[in-house]
Amino acid sequence: MDILAVREIKKYFFAGTGLWGRPARAIKAVDGVSLTVRRGQTAGLVGESGCGKSTLGRTILRLFAPTAGRVLLGGEDITDYPPARLRPLRRKMQMIFQDPLAALNPRLTALAAVETPLRSYGQGKEERRRLAREMLRVVGLNASCEGKYPHEMSGGQRQRVVVARAMVLEPQFVVCDEPVSALDVSVRAQVLNLLRDMGERLGLSYLFISHDLSVVYYFCDWVYVMYLGKIVEEAAREEIFAHPAHPYTEALLSAVLLPDPGQKRVRIILQGDLPDPLNPPAGCRFYSRCPYAVPRCEEEPPLRELRPGHRAACWLH
Amino acid sequence: MSDFLKKYSRHRLAMAGLIFLFLEVLLALTIPIFLPLDPIAISRSFNAPPDAEHILGTDGVGRDVLARVIYGGRLSLFIGVASVAITVSIGLPLGLIAGYYRGPAESVIMRAAETFLSIPLMVFVLVVVAIVKATAWNVALIIGGLGWPAVAKLIYASVLAESAKEYVEAARVLGRPNHVVAWLEVLPNAISPLWAQIAFRISQAIMIEASLSFLGAGIQPPAASWGNIMYAAQDLAVLTNRLWIWLPPGICLVLTVMSINLVGEGIRDVLDPKMNNN
Numbered sequence: 335m336d337i338l339a340v341r342e343i344k345k346y347f348f349a350g351t352g353l354w355g356r357p358a359r360a361i362k363a364v365d366g367v368s369l370t371v372r373r374g375q376t377a378g379l380v381g382e383s384g385c386g387k388s389t390l391g392r393t394i395l396r397l398f399a400p401t402a403g404r405v406l407l408g409g410e411d412i413t414d415y416p417p418a419r420l421r422p423l424r425r426k427m428q429m430i431f432q433d434p435l436a437a438l439n440p441r442l443t444a445l446a447a448v449e450t451p452l453r454s455y456g457q458g459k460e461e462r463r464r465l466a467r468e469m470l471r472v473v474g475l476n477a478s479c480e481g482k483y484p485h486e487m488s489g490g491q492r493q494r495v496v497v498a499r500a501m502v503l504e505p506q507f508v509v510c511d512e513p514v515s516a517l518d519v520s521v522r523a524q525v526l527n528l529l530r531d532m533g534e535r536l537g538l539s540y541l542f543i544s545h546d547l548s549v550v551y552y553f554c555d556w557v558y559v560m561y562l563g564k565i566v567e568e569a570a571r572e573e574i575f576a577h578p579a580h581p582y583t584e585a586l587l588s589a590v591l592l593p594d595p596g597q598k599r600v601r602i603i604l605q606g607d608l609p610d611p612l613n614p615p616a617g618c619r620f621y622s623r624c625p626y627a628v629p630r631c632e633e634e635p636p637l638r639e640l641r642p643g644h645r646a647a648c649w650l651h
Numbered sequence: 652m653s654d655f656l657k658k659y660s661r662h663r664l665a666m667a668g669l670i671f672l673f674l675e676v677l678l679a680l681t682i683p684i685f686l687p688l689d690p691i692a693i694s695r696s697f698n699a700p701p702d703a704e705h706i707l708g709t710d711g712v713g714r715d716v717l718a719r720v721i722y723g724g725r726l727s728l729f730i731g732v733a734s735v736a737i738t739v740s741i742g743l744p745l746g747l748i749a750g751y752y753r754g755p756a757e758s759v760i761m762r763a764a765e766t767f768l769s770i771p772l773m774v775f776v777l778v779v780v781a782i783v784k785a786t787a788w789n790v791a792l793i794i795g796g797l798g799w800p801a802v803a804k805l806i807y808a809s810v811l812a813e814s815a816k817e818y819v820e821a822a823r824v825l826g827r828p829n830h831v832v833a834w835l836e837v838l839p840n841a842i843s844p845l846w847a848q849i850a851f852r853i854s855q856a857i858m859i860e861a862s863l864s865f866l867g868a869g870i871q872p873p874a875a876s877w878g879n880i881m882y883a884a885q886d887l888a889v890l891t892n893r894l895w896i897w898l899p900p901g902i903c904l905v906l907t908v909m910s911i912n913l914v915g916e917g918i919r920d921v922l923d924p925k926m927n928n929n
Contacts, residue, residue, distance in 0.1 A: 397820055417829060424826035436817040441839055451825035499825065 665917020737795025742802025750810030850915025
């Protein structure tokens with residue numbers, strides 16, 4: 335059973351309406367993405383900055399209204415729910431943010447930050463405090479942190495508060511948007527382990543957004559690779575790391591730092607930047623930067639199954 | 652809160668302003684209890700310089716100047732505070748709605764604000780006062796009702812900047828209702844520029860009332876306001892020879908406006924996180 339199913343979702347942003355109501359140009363941040371997250375599993379979403387992965391995460395949580403496509407949470411189609419109907423469901427789907435300092439209200443102490451969300455779900459004040467205190471302990475913050483404001487805490491402590499705040503609602507599905515990339519390397523592992531422990535404790539499913547493949551390898555069961563608003567490859571973790579099919583995935587993998595610095599490897603260095611999303615190249619979107627480009631790439635490749643469960647959008651396979 | 656007071660008290664000028672205002676309000680409220688002051692009673696002596704019976708002398712029709720300055724102060728402070736209360740209660744929600752909800756509300760509110768800003772305040776007040784009676788309430792309503800665009804724009808800009816922050820998104824993900832996010836998450840973080848603006852607007856309203864009354868279009872005698880006491884100084888003989896009539900309300904006006912502005916600056920500095928390096 336899938337906790338989350340996303341069907342052909344699109345999110346376009348319109349770059350300013352013309353003065354006389356001329357149709358605005360669309361930025362296709364997410365352009366027809368389908369993905370599923372199985373119950374109790376973690377799906378990774380990988381791609382470089384600006385490829386639309388954060389937009390996708392936010393569209394799934396209905397922070398943005400999708401331009402097209404469906405979002406199913408636990409089999410329930412929530413795409414067209416109005417805000418009032420969506421609110422009770424928000425408990426089930428939570429989010430861990432990239433920058434915990436920005437994601438915490440500067441006026442709320444750690445305890446208040448964790449207690450406040452419970453207010454929308456009708457527990458008494460005493461009960462809320464008790465739950466919040468308990469959750470702060472679970473994420474590894476002691477009583478001395480309860481009264482601290484975000485600017486008085488360390489990055490790792492802040493991210494623990496963000497995790498506690500999401501977990502206190504006992505969600506089923508959590509979007510982690512680059513949850514450790516703003517943290518010191520020394521505390522990344524702690525936060526990742528915390529997320530994993532919480533996942534096991536609550537039977538959670540994660541959508542894990544990251545540009546860091548070593549983190550994804552550590553954390554995810556299934557990997558989606560996104561480029562310029564589209565999924566270009568998906569497979570189980572071991573499969574995609576062992577046999578990357580899409581040239582873009584290959585280039586990303588070649589950039590991962592190896593634990594052994596003496597180990598030799600061919601490094602694929604991509605030329606240029608991500609193309610302008612207002613003006614994406616026709617045909618295969620990776621055409622302009624692909625080291626193996628052939629004339630056929632001027633035609634858009636579909637996402638095809640190469641082996642069971644392994645799909646890629648590339649004419650080479 | 653005690654933190655706030657500690658930081659504020661380090662600001663000497665702002666503290667002086669606050670003490671002055673405190674004493675002024677206290678005096679305006681309590682002196683009439685101890686002294687038999689009547690701002691409209693006419694005595695036998697007129698244009699009399701200060702003496703034991705009339706500490707600040709009497710005006711052209713024989714009214715006690717001290718009594719008039721004190722009751723005039725009550726009125727000036729009332730107009731200042733009431734008009735700003737009106738300004739804020741209109742401007743703050745509109746600014747918040749425009750900045751948080753955006754969309755059509757934003758364009759309607761901001762265009763209305765620009766329209767209101769293009770009305771010359773003094774001329775408009777003069778016209779309205781010529782039509783309705785210039786009571787303290789009416790003057791406060793007009794000044795307050797016309798002042799909202801500045802507050803709305805201030806709050807709008809601040810809310811706009813604050814709404815883009817991630818904790819606002821987080822609050823929505825956490826299931827807090829939209830209006831709760833607007834009023835309890837965004838507004839408290841966006842409101843600090845308002846405090847200095849409030850102080851500034853109170854002093855401005857007092858000035859407008861004084862100008863209006865000085866022109867003879869504001870509070871009408873026998874009721875006293877600082878402005879209409881000074882109206883007497885339009886007579887050259889009063890201006891040059893009877894300082895006791897116009898100097899006290901003038902000094903009160905200057906000191907009050909100055910104090911309020913100092914308090915506003917003090918609050919602004921204390922609330923500015925960049926000044927908070929203790």
